[in-house]
Amino acid sequence: MIYIKNLTKVYHSDSGDVKALDEVNLHIKKGEIFGIIGLSGAGKSTLLRCINMLEKPTSGSVEIDGVEMTSLSPNELKEMRKKIGMIFQHFNLLTSRNVRGNVAFPLEIAGVDKKTINQKVERLLDLVGLSDKADSFPSQLSGGQKQRVGIARALANDPKVLLCDEATSALDPQTTLSILNLLKDINKKLGITIVLITHEMNVIKQICNSVAVIEKSRVVEQGSLLEVFANPKTDTARNFLKSVTLSELPEELKERIRNLDHGHLEGRIVKIGFFGKVTAEPVISTLVKKFDVDANILYGNIDHIQDTPYGMLVVELRGKNGGANSAIEYLKTLGLKVEVIVNV
Numbered sequence: 001m002i003y004i005k006n007l008t009k010v011y012h013s014d015s016g017d018v019k020a021l022d023e024v025n026l027h028i029k030k031g032e033i034f035g036i037i038g039l040s041g042a043g044k045s046t047l048l049r050c051i052n053m054l055e056k057p058t059s060g061s062v063e064i065d066g067v068e069m070t071s072l073s074p075n076e077l078k079e080m081r082k083k084i085g086m087i088f089q090h091f092n093l094l095t096s097r098n099v100r101g102n103v104a105f106p107l108e109i110a111g112v113d114k115k116t117i118n119q120k121v122e123r124l125l126d127l128v129g130l131s132d133k134a135d136s137f138p139s140q141l142s143g144g145q146k147q148r149v150g151i152a153r154a155l156a157n158d159p160k161v162l163l164c165d166e167a168t169s170a171l172d173p174q175t176t177l178s179i180l181n182l183l184k185d186i187n188k189k190l191g192i193t194i195v196l197i198t199h200e201m202n203v204i205k206q207i208c209n210s211v212a213v214i215e216k217s218r219v220v221e222q223g224s225l226l227e228v229f230a231n232p233k234t235d236t237a238r239n240f241l242k243s244v245t246l247s248e249l250p251e252e253l254k255e256r257i258r259n260l261d262h263g264h265l266e267g268r269i270v271k272i273g274f275f276g277k278v279t280a281e282p283v284i285s286t287l288v289k290k291f292d293v294d295a296n297i298l299y300g301n302i303d304h305i306q307d308t309p310y311g312m313l314v315v316e317l318r319g320k321n322g323g324a325n326s327a328i329e330y331l332k333t334l335g336l337k338v339e340v341i342v343n344v
């Protein structure tokens, strides 16, 4: 659907050149929700704006639905942009128009007749759950409602792609969730490909199928959400994951571990990270039976990335005749991430 090849963008300014994108390659599949995550200044907005040519790339190509965007004439670009909706962090609504007028705006520009506009606006407001606010003005709406208007407006020309520029960054967590659910719903109902940029892993975790991690103008990691989650290769990805995986032990637990009796010769405290279906297996009871160890669960947490369970267990293993070590080796053969905690 979207192929980005060797995309480079250099901004020229009085204080010198800034390479905001450096040879970026991405493939975004039709119908997926694709997240681009990175720290401030990494190049996310530039990348998003190069997709619909709001920023002209310095070199490289952007192909959408078989059309090379970098070589379009102004008129062709105008037509093509109808296929690409966009929503913004600060909503960018027209304050002098009511909700109905905001959603109707792109249709008026496109020269659609009044009757069709009215019907379409009603349908879109129903889709985003704002039928009762059609006559309100932006200043009378909450942030979440404003973003719903932004989404309805972006969908007015039946786009194939929806670009979301930090669409939930100005919203509280509860409203963020409701907007993300709306985007997910739209993706499912209308089959629209969604590309979103964010600095929050939680956003990616909630709705994306695939993710690219951008760092200092370059894409350093990309793949399905589960691939990147299960096996992050860069520190940047690992740091983002920390915010949603609780990979740090809570302070109380560290204190408890420090106070445990470590005198036992074959005692081991292990942190077991799990991801996917292995969590359903009776791992701990197997250890106890197979290796004749005592297993004392000190801590555990479990969460889901969409439908996949993941989490962490901290277990004290005590055994005889090398049982604890054999148990640890066994855990590794199951594909679990096992770390022996020595110092906390």
Ligand SMILES: Nc1ncnc2c1ncn2[C@@H]1O[C@H](COP(=O)(O)OP(=O)(O)OP(=O)(O)O)[C@@H](O)[C@H]1O
Pocket (backbone or CB within 6 Å): 011, 012, 013, 018, 019, 020, 038, 039, 040, 041, 042, 043, 044, 045, 046, 047, 199
């Ligand atoms: N119009 C511009 N002129 C000069 N430099 C720019 C311009 N726009 C962005 N930059 C620079 O390009 C780099 C990437 O900026 P960009 O806005 O794409 O990053 P970002 O990841 O979206 O950051 P944020 O999350 O803070 O918005 C930064 O170093 C920024 O200062």
